[in-house]
Amino acid sequence: xxxxxxxxxxxxxxxxxxxxxxxxxxxxxxxxxxxxxxxxxxxxxxxxxxxxxxxxxxxxxxxxxxxxxxxxxxxxxxxxxxxxxxxxxxxxxxxxxxxxxxxxxxxxxxxxxxxxxxxxxxxxxxxxxxxxxxxxxxxxxxxxxxxxxxxxxxxxxxxxxxxxxxxxxxxxxxxxxxxxxxxxxxxxxxxxxxxxxxxxxxxxxxxxxxxxxxxxxxxxxxxxxxxxxxxxxxxxxxxxxxxxxxxxxxxxxxxxxxxxxxxxxxxxxxxxxxxxxxxxxxxxxxxxxxxxxxxxxxxxxxxxxxxxxxxxxxxxxxxxxxxxxxxxxxxxxxxxxxxxxxxxxxxxxxxxxxxxxxxxxxxxxxxxxxxxxxxxxxxxxxxxxxxxxxxxxxxxxxxxxxxxxxxxxxxxxxxxxxxxxxxxxxxxxxxxxxxxxxxxxxxxxxxxxxxxxxxxxxxxxxxxxxxxxxxxxxxxxxxxxxxxxxxxxxxxxxxxxxxxxxxxxxxxxxxxxxxxxxxxxxxxxxxxxxxxxxxxxxxxxxxxxxxx
Amino acid sequence: xxxxxxxxxxxxxxxxxxxxxxxxxxxxxxxxxxxxxxxxxxxxxxxxxxxxxxxxxxxxxxxxxxxxxxxxxxxxxxxxxxxxxxxxxxxxxxxxxxxxxxxxxxxxxxxxxxxxx
Numbered sequence: 001x002x003x004x005x006x007x008x009x010x011x012x013x014x015x016x017x018x019x020x021x022x023x024x025x026x027x028x029x030x031x032x033x034x035x036x037x038x039x040x041x042x043x044x045x046x047x048x049x050x051x052x053x054x055x056x057x058x059x060x061x062x063x064x065x066x067x068x069x070x071x072x073x074x075x076x077x078x079x080x081x082x083x084x085x086x087x088x089x090x091x092x093x094x095x096x097x098x099x100x101x102x103x104x105x106x107x108x109x110x111x112x113x114x115x116x117x118x119x120x121x122x123x124x125x126x127x128x129x130x131x132x133x134x135x136x137x138x139x140x141x142x143x144x145x146x147x148x149x150x151x152x153x154x155x156x157x158x159x160x161x162x163x164x165x166x167x168x169x170x171x172x173x174x175x176x177x178x179x180x181x182x183x184x185x186x187x188x189x190x191x192x193x194x195x196x197x198x199x200x201x202x203x204x205x206x207x208x209x210x211x212x213x214x215x216x217x218x219x220x221x222x223x224x225x226x227x228x229x230x231x232x233x234x235x236x237x238x239x240x241x242x243x244x245x246x247x248x249x250x251x252x253x254x255x256x257x258x259x260x261x262x263x264x265x266x267x268x269x270x271x272x273x274x275x276x277x278x279x280x281x282x283x284x285x286x287x288x289x290x291x292x293x294x295x296x297x298x299x300x301x302x303x304x305x306x307x308x309x310x311x312x313x314x315x316x317x318x319x320x321x322x323x324x325x326x327x328x329x330x331x332x333x334x335x336x337x338x339x340x341x342x343x344x345x346x347x348x349x350x351x352x353x354x355x356x357x358x359x360x361x362x363x364x365x366x367x368x369x370x371x372x373x374x375x376x377x378x379x380x381x382x383x384x385x386x387x388x389x390x391x392x393x394x395x396x397x398x399x400x401x402x403x404x405x406x407x408x409x410x411x412x413x414x415x416x417x418x419x420x421x422x423x424x425x426x427x428x429x430x431x432x433x434x435x436x437x438x439x440x441x442x443x444x445x446x447x448x449x450x451x452x453x454x455x456x457x458x459x460x461x462x463x464x465x466x467x468x469x470x471x472x473x474x475x476x477x478x479x480x481x482x483x484x485x486x487x488x489x490x491x492x493x494x495x496x497x498x499x500x501x502x503x504x505x506x507x508x509x510x511x512x513x514x515x516x517x518x519x520x521x522x523x524x525x526x527x528x529x530x531x532x533x534x535x536x537x538x539x540x541x542x543x544x545x546x547x548x
Numbered sequence: 549x550x551x552x553x554x555x556x557x558x559x560x561x562x563x564x565x566x567x568x569x570x571x572x573x574x575x576x577x578x579x580x581x582x583x584x585x586x587x588x589x590x591x592x593x594x595x596x597x598x599x600x601x602x603x604x605x606x607x608x609x610x611x612x613x614x615x616x617x618x619x620x621x622x623x624x625x626x627x628x629x630x631x632x633x634x635x636x637x638x639x640x641x642x643x644x645x646x647x648x649x650x651x652x653x654x655x656x657x658x659x660x661x662x663x664x665x
Contacts (some may be wrong), residue, residue, distance in 0.1 A: 026598045030623075041596065048597025059604055141578045206608055268605040437651040 002038045004028065009045040012062040017052050037441075060398070096533040155525050231533040250293050258282050260495035261304060261319060268428045270488060274312050274546055281311045284529035297321040316490060318502040339375050349375035351397070354382045361541045362389030362446075362532075369402030372409045378407070391541040392451040394466070397480060397530050401461030404435055411466065412437040414475050416447040422470040422516075423509040424489070432509070450544045451476035452537040455522065456530035459483040465508060468522045477540060478524040480533035487518030553634070553641040562594060562602050566612065567631060567639040574615060576626035577603070603629065610665070611635030 006029050010022040027039050052059065085093075117165045249257075262279040270273035285291055285307050294300035301321035308317045344350075350368035357363050364382060372379070384390060394410075404424075411421060414437075421435045440447065453476045464483045470476035490504035508516040528536045559567070569575060569583035577599055584594045606612040612635055615628040631639070 017600070017604065018551060020604065021577070024627060025596045025600060027623050027625040030576045046597030046598040048595075051601060056604075185550070203643065448634075 002035070002042060004039070006042055006045055009042070009049055012049055016059050017056070021332050021471035031327070033483055052145045052295050074423035102246050104142050108207070134233075139467045148214070155517070170240065176453060187356070207235065216352050249297060249300055251292070254286070254291055254294070254300060257319075257495055258286055258322070260493075260499065261308075261501050264493040264495070264503050265308075265317075266490070268493065269317075270425075270427045270504050270507050271396050272313070277306045277311045281307050294358050297323070301499065315502065316486075316488060317513045320500045320502060321491065322498055322500065340371075342544045344370050344374050344378075349378040351378060353381055354385055356389060357538060358385070358392075359387075359538075359542050359545060361389045361538060362390065362392040363395065363546075365395035367398045368400065369404075369406035369466070371408075372405040375406065376409060379409055380441075383410075383441075383444070389446070389449065389481035391452070391547050392446055393452045393454065393534070394476070395454045395534065396463040396467060397456040397458045397533060399452050399459055400505070401463050401465075401486075404462060404465070407462050407466045407469070408435055411469065412439075412441060413444055413446050414451055414470065416440050419473065420511050421473075422465065425507045425509050427505055434511045450541060452532075452541060453478050453480075454537055455480035455483050455524055456531040456533070457481050457484060458530075459522075461486045461489075468510060468517050471522065471525070472510050477526065477537075478522065479526045479537040479540065480524050480528060481530050482521040482527075483517065485519050487516035487519055551647055553637040554603075554645075556611075557639050557642055557645055559638070559642045561597055562641060563606065564618065565592060565594065565640075566602055566606065567635055567642075570612065570629060570631040571639060574628045574630045576621070576628050580629070592614065598604075606635065626629065627647065 004025075007026060009127065010018060010025055025045070031039065031473050032038050032041055087145070096141060103183075194322045262282060265275040266272075282304065289305075291300065291303060294303050298321045301319040304319040305317070308319070309315065349366070349370045351364070351366045353363060354363040355363050364386060366382075390487055391412075407420060411419070418439055419437045419438060424433045424435065426432070451470065451472060455463075455478055460483070464486060467476075467478055467483060468487075471478050482525065487508050488504035489506040489508070490502055492502050494500050507518070510516055526540065565584040565587065566580055568587060569580045572583075575583060577596065578604075581596070581599060583592050584592060607614055607629075610632055611621060613630045615630055617624060617627055640658050
């Protein structure tokens with residue numbers, strides 16, 4: 001018992017002393033007779049331990065061997081400290097430092113706090129599409145969106161597009177895009193088509209996450225240049241992806257940006273009085289010299305955003321700075337349109353699950369409201385497969401929104417007559433457009449079936465509109481969480497090559513409630529956690545069906 | 549030699565006893581401890597911690613030379629140590645110093661002794 005203790009003590013001695021004398025000390029211990037002698041040696045060992053560490057630093061390491069005299073003319077090196085780390089310690093150190101380096105780079109690249117302006121390119125992974133060559137009805141849809149440029153390329157979080165179609169045929173519907181799209185900021189409101197044609201402003205979003213693909217322009221009539229396109233490719237890419245310029249702002253540039261901001265706010269912002277308040281605030285800050293220190297574009301844009309939000313409390317107003325020079329209102333190319341179409345085909349128009357649950361309950365999960373002119377047939381096929389269900393559940397828990405024409409198209413299956421869903425009030429034009437469902441689909445049997453909509457905090461814009469409309473019409477039971485609350489739509493307005501201001505300019509007005517879900521979100525009828533929403537809705541549907 | 553050895557004086561009791569124990573023959577650590585006990589008639593006992601602490605200093609000062617292990621020894625872990633000529637000189641110088649001290653001390657003690665009338 002005492003010997004291992006003594007051995008431990010010896011092992012704790014400095015390496016120089018231990019290697020030289022530990023064996024001999026242990027040998028002496030082994031020769032000791034009786035417990036008292038062993039105890040005395042233990043005490044001696046303790047004292048020795050303290051002495052060697054406290055008073056003998058010169059002997060902590062082994063005495064270096066006698067140095068060989070260097071031959072004349074040959075340089076030689078001696079190390080004062082003979083300590084050498086172990087090989088495995090060196091390897092551990094290497095691995096650890098590499099991991100820390102990668103972690104630091106990752107943190108700088110993806111952090112929300114951008115103190116360091118270090119441009120670390122994002123790692124490009126293979127598209128999941130390569131593993132998922134096609135997606136049929138009911139198959140999982142990939143959400144990868146190649147048309148959305150990496151964040152570092154362009155910081156503008158939204159793009160607003162308008163399209164105007166005349167609307168013949170099965171997919172003739174309002175082409176109102178409600179999705180927060182990728183990048184560009186231009187305003188090109190289309191002229192009116194005879195009936196229910198319209199603009200397609202996109203809902204504002206402060207988060208770039210739910211970015212949906214740009215709106216393609218596939219109509220029978222193109223009146224105006226269209227939605228700005230997010231990813232520059234092909235012939236336009238060189239133009240759009242101009243070299244990033246390190247612009248230093250001077251007073252004249254700041255003045256120009258502020259004037260542009262005020263002009264756009266005054267013209268487009270949904271509430272004129274709030275627009276005036278923001279304009280006054282911007283001018284007041286400028287006159288008091290608050291902006292003088294901002295010579296960096298990004299800093300200046302953030303500053304203006306703060307100044308506007310401080311007085312308006314509107315989190316969608318935003319000044320956006322981009323280092324990439326953008327051309328004026330680039331028209332969409334046919335290439336862009338075909339790319340969007342191809343993407344939707346490969347993603348099965350984001351329809352992830354279409355199936356019949358027990359008790360003959362139809363279940364439809366789709367993760368976007370894609371353009372009805374592209375995805376109309378997919379929707380028709382999906383709804384046809386659920387046509388004989390006794391109840392239907394729409395799962396919008398992962399749906400960030402999209403096109404209003406798709407909202408109207410899907411809602412059409414729930415009514416046996418054209419139904420007024422909502423109005424879009426455009427402040428700059430003082431005009432209101434109505435959104436209606438289409439005439440009943442022949443053979444549709446879902447119009448009188450119980451309907452449920454699953455919602456979550458991640459349900460955005462057009463998906464919120466779909467939920468809200470059905471709730472107001474008392475046509476569906478909402479199950480899940482309160483939605484994000486994005487009921488205004490707006491556009492990015494280009495001020496110059498680098499600055500864009502995002503202005504909410506269109507308000508959704510429900511014909512029943514006379515208001516919308518802006519700021520409050522759409523409240524569910526049955527409040528449960530998003531994860532439990534499907535189970536709850538299934539139970540509710542079963543109960544409803546049993547009562548019949 | 550004596551002049552240079554004098555710079556190391558006085559020696560500590562442990563050092564003195566170790567050098568003294570090695571003056572007769574080469575010894576291993578345990579042998580040194582036993583020899584010290586014998587020389588002091590059991591009055592001075594050296595622990596291994598103190599012994600090897602002193603030995604490493606003496607080796608560094610080149611008073612003592614480490615000889616290594618001896619193949620035929622009953623315990624192969626033991627190493628033997630030898631007094632170097634420098635160590636021997638230092639021991640001699642210390643012995644002389646101590647002799648002077650003893651002589652002086654005896655002289656003083658005799659003077660101080662009260663004489664009987």
